[in-house]
Amino acid sequence: MNKKWIWATPVAIAAALTLSGCGGDDNSTPSTPSNLSAVKNVVVIYAENRSFDNLYGNFPGANGLQNVTAANAQQLDRDGSVMATLPPVWNNLTQTGVTPVITQAMTASLANAPFAIDxxxxxxxxxxxxxxxxxHRFYQNQMQIDGGKNDRFAAWGDSGALVMGHYAQNANTLPLWKIAQQYTLADNFFMGAFGGSFLNHQWLVCACTPFYPNANTSAAANNISQVNADGVTLTLAGDSPTSAITGVPKFAKDLALTPDFYAVNTMQPPYQPSTNKPASGGDPNLADPGINSTLPPQTQQHIGDLLNAANVSWAWYGGAWGAALSAAQNGTTGVISGPNLSSPNFQTHHQPLNYFADLAPGTQNRTQHLLDGGLNGSEFIKAIDAGTLPQVAFYKPQGNLNEHAGYTDVAQGDQHIADVISHLQKSPQWNNMVVVVTYDxxxxxxxxVAPPKGDRWGxxxxxxxxxxSPYAKKGFVDHTQYDTTSILRFITHRFSLPSLAGLTSRDQALVAAGGQPMGDLTNALDFTQK
Known part of the structure; x- marks a missing residue:
């Protein structure tokens, strides 16, 4: 797929392919820590749906809103003209049932600029x-980025002005902000893939995009998007409003699959818990494969495969996983309902390893590695306190604690993650631990900030x-170029694992576009200070 933008700084290809973590405050290439083996535990906490500027735009020392000018913030309409004002926030600023109520009418005629929601x-x-x-979908994200200008978020979103909203926070109001001040905040870290949660969870575990073989002759034949010849933009419907000021865009077919059958927007896991119930009379552990949103089991290599082969212990802790699985087995929706304001809620597409054939129900692999994080993270916290975490642990908070707009708020999730970190700091395993907290x-x-030009997916x-971490640089803002796959790079580096294919192809694409490969987080660490 050809893309039109190149905005990364050119570097020598030979130097760029060094994967030891590139850049820092002075864009120098740091040396690999000589005692990375001191890290015995890696913990990844994966929250939801926040841009850097949305939460940390005012963080001291970071590339934030202080670097924003009218020229690099103003939004363009769909025809390329500068909007006189931002569109209203369609269907209200606040979710139904939330007080105070901020109506659509109250958001009309906002200045064409970022604004503080609070x-x-x-x-x-x-x-x-x-x-x-x-x-937050695959094609829309690319259309909003607009070749690195980031000037069509309002044009191609469905929420009008809300895309430009951020929070004017500090260490007194945002618990994780205080933790960021104490350790390292990365301000040049990008989501691994364009679009939404489903695809970015896949990139977290395998640096790959799921595939639906022969989708055009399957139940998913009516779940294929209609895309323009550039391979990047969706085809507009004939009755789509011409201006973002007058309405949300309409597309001919904005669906889950690409024209060549890659799954880029939300599809359901083939195994329970899944929003898709079992087929009538079928195996109760499976989702009905006859539903067009059920993704067939995936067979790509994932990080768990590499860890297993190297005898490195690991687990994915899903918050409310046990409750969701029980609900699915009892034939009820309950906790596995989608976006709502009930507590807890659980999103099946946030459990990426539940899509892989080698982790199917009944396998020992599944029993050992897909674990219940418990309601409110209770089971995960028990393992933390007992000092029994595996060498690599992923934790996905349940829906009402993950900060996702629409069905929860920032405050609950931010406080929950800060509380989990407090437990980690008191854990018997803390002294040799690295914790990465990021958003999908x-x-x-x-x-x-323009993302670097990479491959087709991100x-x-x-x-x-x-x-x-005890090894994290203290009070440090790390400007090294990272993305979600940098977490996999760190894990594979630390445990001397083979590289996943997607990591290699991503770096090759970055270099081919005149940029540099992704860092592996080691520039955030200092083993001399502990």
């Missing part, structure tokens, strides 16, 4: 209030990432 002189919406959700994707929120918009 501004006391504006909407004064607290972190504890859920805003409406924003579109931007949730549709604007960010002013990287997408900039997101926050914290590296928390």
């Amino acid at each position: 501004d006391a002189n504006g909407f004064n919406l607290p972190l504890s209030a859920a805003t409406r959700d924003l579109v 994707e931007n949730g549709g929120f604007w960010d002013h 990287p997408g918009s900039r997101i926050p990432a914290l590296i928390v």
Whole structure:
């Protein structure tokens, strides 16, 4: 697929293919820590749907909103003209049932610029209030990025002005902000893939995009998107509003699969828990394969395969996994319902390893590695406190604690993750631990930094990432270029694992576009300070 933009700084290809973590405050290439083997435990906490500017735009020392000008923030309409004002926030700023109610009419005629959602002189919406959700899908994200200009977020979103909203936070109001000040905040960290949660969870575990073989002759034949010849933009419907000021865009077919059958927007796992129930009379452990949103079992190599082969212990802890699995086995939806404000809620497409054939129900692999994180993370916290975490642990908070706009708020999830970190700091395993806290994707929120040009799949918009560890550089803002796959790079580097194919192809694409490969997080660490 050809893309039109090149904005990364050229570097020598030979130097660029060094995977030891590239750049820093001075863009120098740091040396690989000589005692990386001191790290015995890696913990990854994966939250939801926030751009860097949305939460950390005012963080001291970071490339934030202080570097935004009218020229690099103003949004263009669909015809390329500068909008006189931002569109209203379609269907209200606040989610149904949330107080205070901020209506669509109250958001009309906002200046064409970023705005603070919590501004006391504006909407004064607290972190504890859920805003409406924003579109965050594969093709729309690319259309919003607009070749690196980031100037069509309002044009191709479905929430109008809300894409430009951020929170004016500090260490007194955002618990993770205080932790970021104590350790390392990465301000040049991008989501691994364009679009939404489903695809970015896959890139977290395998650096790959799922595939649906022979989709055009399957139940999913009516789930294929209609894309323009550039391979990047969706085909508009004939009745799509011409201006973002007058309405949300309409597309001919904005669906889950690409024309060549890659799954880029949400599809359901083939195994329970899945939003798709079992087929009538079929195996209760499976999702009905006859439903067009059920993805066939995937067979690509994932990080768990590499860890197994190297005898490195690992687990994925899914918050509310046990409750969701029980609900599925009992034939009820309950906790596995989708976006809502009930507690807890659980999103099946946030469990990426439940899509892989080698982790199917009944396998020992599944029993050992797909674990219940418990309601409110209780089972994960028990393992932390007992000092029994495996060498590599992924933790996915349940829905109401993951910060996703639409069905939860920032405050609950931020406090929950800060509490989990507090437990980690007191764990018997803490002294040799590296914790990475990041977000799966931007949730549709604007960010002013252009992602580097990579491959067909990403990287997408900039997101926050914290590296928390006794070895983390203290009070450090790391400007090294990272994306979601940098987590896999760190794990494979630390445990001397083979490289996943997607890591190699991503770096080759970055270099071919005149840029540099992704760092592996080692620049955030200093083994001399502990």
